[in-house]
Amino acid sequence: MSTEISDNAAKSRYEIRVDGDLAGFVEYEPGEGALTFVHTEVDSAFEGKGIGSALARGALDDVRGKGFSVVPVCPFIKKWIERHPDYKDLVGS
Numbered sequence: 700m701s702t703e704i705s706d707n708a709a710k711s712r713y714e715i716r717v718d719g720d721l722a723g724f725v726e727y728e729p730g731e732g733a734l735t736f737v738h739t740e741v742d743s744a745f746e747g748k749g750i751g752s753a754l755a756r757g758a759l760d761d762v763r764g765k766g767f768s769v770v771p772v773c774p775f776i777k778k779w780i781e782r783h784p785d786y787k788d789l790v791g792s
Contacts, residue, residue: 713727723754739755756783762789770790
C-alpha cells in the first residue's frame, strides 16, 4: 500500500491518496502565518488502517516545513496533536 500526501491549495485541503485513490483529506482555512484545520474525513473503505494518522502527520510536517502554525479546530487533529506532543509547538492561537 503506497500513500501520498499533498497540499491541494485550490481546495484548501491536504489530501492523502492510497495507491492513487483519494482516501481522505483535512480541510483548512488559510490565515496570516497559520492554517486553521477545520475538518478531517477518511473514506470508510480506508478506516482503521492508520490513514487518518498518516494524513495528520504529513499535513503537520508540511505546515512545519513552511514555517506556519496550526489552529486545530477539527477534533481529530486536535486530539492527534495532544497524543503526539512533538507537534504541540505548531499550535498557534
